[in-house]
Amino acid sequence: MRQIKRWMGTVGLAALTVVSAWAAAGKMMSVQVKDAQMRDKPSFIGKVVGSLAYGDRVEVQESQGAWARVSLPGGTAGWLHTSALTSQKIALSAGKDDAKVGASGDELALAGKGFNSDIEAQFKKTHKAIDFTWVDKMEKIKIPSLEIQTFLKDGGVVPKGGAQ
Amino acid sequence: MKPLVRQIINLLPAVLALVILPACQTMDAISEVGAAVGQGAGVLTPQQAQSVKKAGSAVGKTFDSITPEQEYYIGRTVGAVVINQYKPLANEEANHYLNVLGQTLAQFSDKPETFGGYHFLIMETEEINAFSAPGGLVFISRGMLKCCKSEDAVAAVLAHEIGHVEKQHGLQAIKKSRITSALTILAVESGKSLGGEDLAQLTEAFEGSIGDITSTMMNSGYARGFERQADQAAVTTLQRAGYDPRALVSMLTEMKKYLKPGGRDFAKTHPAPDDRIADVEKMIGAAAAVPAPVARQARFAQAVGKI
Numbered sequence: 134m135r136q137i138k139r140w141m142g143t144v145g146l147a148a149l150t151v152v153s154a155w156a157a158a159g160k161m162m163s164v165q166v167k168d169a170q171m172r173d174k175p176s177f178i179g180k181v182v183g184s185l186a187y188g189d190r191v192e193v194q195e196s197q198g199a200w201a202r203v204s205l206p207g208g209t210a211g212w213l214h215t216s217a218l219t220s221q222k223i224a225l226s227a228g229k230d231d232a233k234v235g236a237s238g239d240e241l242a243l244a245g246k247g248f249n250s251d252i253e254a255q256f257k258k259t260h261k262a263i264d265f266t267w268v269d270k271m272e273k274i275k276i277p278s279l280e281i282q283t284f285l286k287d288g289g290v291v292p293k294g295g296a297q
Numbered sequence: 298m299k300p301l302v303r304q305i306i307n308l309l310p311a312v313l314a315l316v317i318l319p320a321c322q323t324m325d326a327i328s329e330v331g332a333a334v335g336q337g338a339g340v341l342t343p344q345q346a347q348s349v350k351k352a353g354s355a356v357g358k359t360f361d362s363i364t365p366e367q368e369y370y371i372g373r374t375v376g377a378v379v380i381n382q383y384k385p386l387a388n389e390e391a392n393h394y395l396n397v398l399g400q401t402l403a404q405f406s407d408k409p410e411t412f413g414g415y416h417f418l419i420m421e422t423e424e425i426n427a428f429s430a431p432g433g434l435v436f437i438s439r440g441m442l443k444c445c446k447s448e449d450a451v452a453a454v455l456a457h458e459i460g461h462v463e464k465q466h467g468l469q470a471i472k473k474s475r476i477t478s479a480l481t482i483l484a485v486e487s488g489k490s491l492g493g494e495d496l497a498q499l500t501e502a503f504e505g506s507i508g509d510i511t512s513t514m515m516n517s518g519y520a521r522g523f524e525r526q527a528d529q530a531a532v533t534t535l536q537r538a539g540y541d542p543r544a545l546v547s548m549l550t551e552m553k554k555y556l557k558p559g560g561r562d563f564a565k566t567h568p569a570p571d572d573r574i575a576d577v578e579k580m581i582g583a584a585a586a587v588p589a590p591v592a593r594q595a596r597f598a599q600a601v602g603k604i
Contacts, residue, residue, distance in 0.1 A: 166413075256500060268377050271376070276401075287596070288590070293537055
């Protein structure tokens with residue numbers, strides 16, 4: 134009897150985990166980073182099979198750990214780390230209807246509103262001594278996946294898990 | 298006539314005071330009822346009532362209402378302020394090495410993807426310091442690099458900074474009133490570009506937010522709990538990536554030799570290394586030591602050994 138109870142408890146826990154999975158299959162989600170790469174497996178060592186842009190709506194096909202296999206409606210499917218995704222819709226162009234929803238709406242985020250490039254420009258006007266040249270330079274440094282793989286291998290760094 | 302946002306901000310307390318609700322009611326519900334009561338009593342026009350509803354919903358919001366895109370813009374300016382205080386080290390090889398190491402580590406963190414990604418830069422100062430701006434711009438001083446005797450030790454410092462980004466500690470330094478004020482402007486204003494006064498007010502909230510973050514990072518330091526969280530995140534990231542988390546202990550031990558009490562660096566903004574070492578050792582527990590091959594030490598020495 135105790136065995137059965139324990140077994141039932143495990144099943145119950147498993148069911149709960151499935152139900153509460155954040156990136157559940159069939160769910161529509163939005164890309165919340167500037168650009169994201171879809172890969173052919175749930176790992177950063179996977180081959181890039183497609184790119185997604187900020188605000189893109191994707192459907193979650195399946196999830197595995199912190200990764201979700203997503204697809205654009207009628208488009209390519211691929212794996213994306215869930216930190217690139219949000220449940221919110223992201224409205225890319227501000228229109229008159231936005232006022233009804235409000236920028237603090239929990240279901241909708243308005244792209245380009247709030248602290249944005251206009252505010253940065255205002256800040257730069259009044260703080261001329263603060264130079265953004267190096268910030269722009271830093272942002273351009275993007276290490277390709279292949280270089281990261283070589284770096285790990287050459288240094289004898291053997292990953293034990295995680296997002297890879 | 299005063300702009301709508303100002304009117305709403307001024308009217309908000311009065312209208313909400315019309316409503317008596319149990320304390321457990323959310324701000325949303327209160328502002329909803331407040332707007333209805335205000336309108337019914339003829340205090341508010343329908344347009345103002347609608348705005349009160351939205352402004353009220355901004356009141357209960359905290360740092361997690363800041364979108365990743367806005368976090369990115371906050372981070373850019375925080376980064377620019379850091380660079381303005383410390384000269385960047387224009388050593389391409391060293392900075393490239395730091396970015397390869399840092400971007401590799403970020404992939405093993407709980408938050409590998411941020412709006413603009415993780416980027417790293419060395420600051421040309423003997424001060425022992427490291428900072429991370431919201432969204433993933435990370436800065437490490439030459440003085441701090443000198444405390445690192447191996448690639449694993451540099452990885453430990455970077456993983457700690459990535460931990461602050463992951464847990465959004467920078468954003469949590471922003472005073473709540475600034476977030477409320479920014480969200481109120483956005484909630485009340487339509488989607489069109491902001492007018493003069495609103496733009497000025499939003500810029501003021503932005504400047505204030507930058508000030509809150511940079512003064513916390515550079516002067517007062519994060520709360521002890523945040524440093525512990527960043528250390529815990531670092532241990533996790535290092536273990537997943539395959540680096541030795543004990544390098545965090547070695548780095549802290551080395552740092553202890555150089556920190557001057559009362560200095561304007563890490564000594565001021567971080568808990569004493571001994572306290573952190575004790576905590577980190579508990580986090581690591583009995584995990585097996587990770588060997589570091591000669592090739593790893595050689596590339597570390599080549600890239601940052603002589604800066």
